[in-house]
Amino acid sequence: MTVRTRFAPSPxxxxxxxxxxxxxFCWLYARKHGGTFILRIEDTDLERSTVESVNAILEGMTWLxxxxxxxxxxxxxxxDRYRELAQRLLAEGKAYHCYCTKEELDAMxxxxxxxKEKPRYDGRCRLRREPRPGVPPVVRFRNxxxxxxVIEDLVRGRVVVRNSELDDLILVRSDGSPTxxxxxxxxxxxxxxxxxIRGDDHINNTPRQINIFKALGAEPPLYAHVPMILGADxxxxxxxxxxxxxxxxxxxxxxxxxxxxxxxxxGWSHGDQEIFSIDQMIQLFEIEGINHSASTFNPDKLLWxxxxxxxxxxxxxxxxxxxxxxxxxxxxxxxGPDPVxxxxxxxxxxxxxxxxxxxxxxxxxxxxxxxxxxxxxxxxQETRPALEAVYAALExxxxxxxxxxxxxxxxxxxxxxxKLGHVAQPLRVAVSGTAxxxxxxxxxxxxxxxxxxxxxERALDYISNR
Ligand code: GLU
Numbered sequence: 001m002t003v004r005t006r007f008a009p010s011p012x013x014x015x016x017x018x019x020x021x022x023x024x025f026c027w028l029y030a031r032k033h034g035g036t037f038i039l040r041i042e043d044t045d046l047e048r049s050t051v052e053s054v055n056a057i058l059e060g061m062t063w064l065x066x067x068x069x070x071x072x073x074x075x076x077x078x079x080d081r082y083r084e085l086a087q088r089l090l091a092e093g094k095a096y097h098c099y100c101t102k103e104e105l106d107a108m109x110x111x112x113x114x115x116k117e118k119p120r121y122d123g124r125c126r127l128r129r130e131p132r133p134g135v136p137p138v139v140r141f142r143n144x145x146x147x148x149x150v151i152e153d154l155v156r157g158r159v160v161v162r163n164s165e166l167d168d169l170i171l172v173r174s175d176g177s178p179t180x181x182x183x184x185x186x187x188x189x190x191x192x193x194x195x196x197i198r199g200d201d202h203i204n205n206t207p208r209q210i211n212i213f214k215a216l217g218a219e220p221p222l223y224a225h226v227p228m229i230l231g232a233d234x235x236x237x238x239x240x241x242x243x244x245x246x247x248x249x250x251x252x253x254x255x256x257x258x259x260x261x262x263x264x265x266x267g268w269s270h271g272d273q274e275i276f277s278i279d280q281m282i283q284l285f286e287i288e289g290i291n292h293s294a295s296t297f298n299p300d301k302l303l304w305x306x307x308x309x310x311x312x313x314x315x316x317x318x319x320x321x322x323x324x325x326x327x328x329x330x331x332x333x334x335x336g337p338d339p340v341x342x343x344x345x346x347x348x349x350x351x352x353x354x355x356x357x358x359x360x361x362x363x364x365x366x367x368x369x370x371x372x373x374x375x376x377x378x379x380x381q382e383t384r385p386a387l388e389a390v391y392a393a394l395e396x397x398x399x400x401x402x403x404x405x406x407x408x409x410x411x412x413x414x415x416x417x418x419k420l421g422h423v424a425q426p427l428r429v430a431v432s433g434t435a436x437x438x439x440x441x442x443x444x445x446x447x448x449x450x451x452x453x454x455x456x457e458r459a460l461d462y463i464s465n466r
Contacts, residue, residue, distance in 0.1 A: 002033075002194070003035025003195060004035055004038065004192050004193050004194045005026040005029050005030045005035065005036075005037055006071075007027070007038075007040070007066075007068075008040040009042065010041075010042045010049065011054040011057055012045065012048040012049060012050070014056040014057075014245040014246070015059075015247070016245055016246065017237060017245075017246065018199060018228070020246045020259070020263055021229065021264075021266055021267065022197065022198055024260060024263050025197050025224075025264075025285070025287075026197045027068075028264070028282055028285040029195060029197060032285050037066075037068050037069050038070040038071050039061065039068040039071035039073070040071055040072065040074075040187055041054055041071075041074045042180070042184070043075055043076050044076060044177060046076075058072065059247060060246040060247055063247065063250055063256055064246065065260075070191070075183050078186070078187070081186060081190065082172070082182060083172070083178075085182075085216065086182070088216075089141070089171070090139060093142065095140060095171055095215075096139070096140055096142055096168075097131065097138070098125035098138050098140045098168075098170075099132040099135045099137050100121075100124065100125060105121070108121070108124075118165075120167035121140070121167040121169075122167075126142065136174040138172060139171045141168055141171050141211070141212060141215070142215075143163060143166045143208070143211055144163045144211060147163050148160050148161060149161045149163065149166075149207035149210050151203075151210065151223055152222070152223075153203075153223050153224065154195075155224045155290045156200070156292065159203070169208055181205055181212065185209050185216070188221055189213065195223075195224060195287075196221050197287070198223075198224075198225065199228065200225035200226060203225050226267055226290055227267060227290075227291060227292065227293055227294045227295065229294065229295055229296075230295070231296070231297055232297070232298070241297060242299060246259070249302075251354070252352060253354030253357070254353070255353070257277075257278065257309055257313070258308070259302070260278065261275065261276050261309070262305050264285070267290060267291050267295040268285070268290050268291065275305075275308065303351050303352070304351075306352060307350075307351040310343075310350065310351070310356070315340050315343040315344050315347070318353070319338075319340040319342070319343045322353050325356070329357055329358075331357075331364045331365060335364050335365075336363040336447075337446040337447070337448070341446055342363060342446065345443070345446060346359060346360055346438060359437070362431065362437075362447075363446055370429060370434075371434040371435060374434055375462070378425050378428075379426060379429055379459050379462055379463050380463060381463065383422075383426040383463075384463050386422055386427075387460055389412050389415065389416060389423075390409060390412045390427055391457070391460075393411070394408060394452060394456075395453060397449070400445065400449050402441045402442055406440075406441040409427065409441065427444075428443065429459070430455050431443065431444065431455045
């Protein structure tokens with residue numbers, strides 16, 4: 001059997017953490033087995049689906065590197081096919097027209113509730129043969145009355161549902177639009193899906209979908225329902241818990257591989273291994289390793305992983321993403337040091353690329369003002385001689401190298417009879433505007449002589465005008 005999986009988001013918002021995890025699991029499973037990964041956009045809800053959301057989903061998939069082999073398929077392009085199969089089920093007596101009005105359905109519901117029964121459609125139109133003039137019918141599925149549906153769920157194990165608990169669900173609404181449970185089955189069938197991996201909020205749909213498969217004379221795929229993701233408070237993960245959109249994580253400076261590594265561990269494990277390269281994930285991923293209980297989203301762990309990847313990935317790769325963040329802040333990275341060198345200098349103290357970009361702006365553009373506290377302490381009449389002396393020493397320094405800069409700062413301090421920090425810290429505030437930067441020799445080397453000298457001059461002016 002060639003594995004065929006699909007990710008089937010409804011484009012009613014951005015790509016969120018839960019969706020991305022589902023997509024990742026489907027993608028990994030297909031990649032692991034040399035199978036096919038399909039993207040299907042479930043956009044039949046015309047009121048809630050938007051083009052922006054489709055684009056956000058595609059953008060998120062691209063950023064995460066979850067490439068699909070087929071699609072994106074749009075359900076709105078497939079209405080003829082849904083109609084065709086609805087007709088077939090009608091012709092075979094496996095579906096029927098239902099002419100019940102809203103009033104009738106409401107009354108049915110009330111009576112059932114009064115009898116303390118679970119509200120469900122009682123199937124009264126199964127026998128009604130005459131159309132009701134003026135009432136556009138819906139198409140209902142004739143769910144089997146007897147027996148049970150068995151789901152051999154790859155995560156949950158065997159789930160058994162009695163058919164008597166399922167009612168005749170609507171396949172096609174009175175306006176002719178097909179419903180979710182119907183389109184999913186038609187698509188999973190037509191697209192030859194072998195494994196449906198999705199959130200367990202869909203588990204109640206699965207027995208209905210299996211019955212529709214059978215009515216269409218087809219074997220249902222295998223199902224794997226993945227437990228939910230919760231916030232720290234135990235409620236289902238939502239905006240209240242902070243960022244849930246994949247693209248927001250990009251904007252906040254996460255690397256896609258860090259997010260993928262985090263997501264793969266969120267609800268799946270391989271022993272107690274925490275770090276997985278993409279290749280390792282593909283190699284090791286198994287549906288059997290999916291946890292049976294809900295997982296809790298832990299932003300601190302994601303941040304830790306992000307820092308791990310910033311520290312240990314090829315700096316050229318990290319720099320590629322840093323360039324994007326600099327660009328977001330209006331910086332042209334060619335106007336300053338090579339971002340690869342900046343990554344090497346900054347990676348230890350920056351847990352996100354947004355942080356790194358913010359802490360590296362001074363390499364590329366002049367800052368507007370000094371950090372107040374840093375300036376009060378370091379840019380004063382008291383530190384003026386140190387800044388003047390180091391300016392003179394740096395003016396003609398050759399080569400402009402880390403080692404030479406280090407020696408110069410050290411010798412300057414020695415001459416002044418001061419500690420190294422007495423020179424280095426005012427210098428740092430002068431060139432970066434803040435009290436934090438990479439080691440001073442690295443900082444100056446990256447900044448270059450011209451910018452260094454100009455900023456010391458500016459700091460001396462600042463001191464004079466204080
Ligand atoms: N479109 C559904 C959703 O976004 C997923 C359907 C499925 O995976 O079967 O929740």
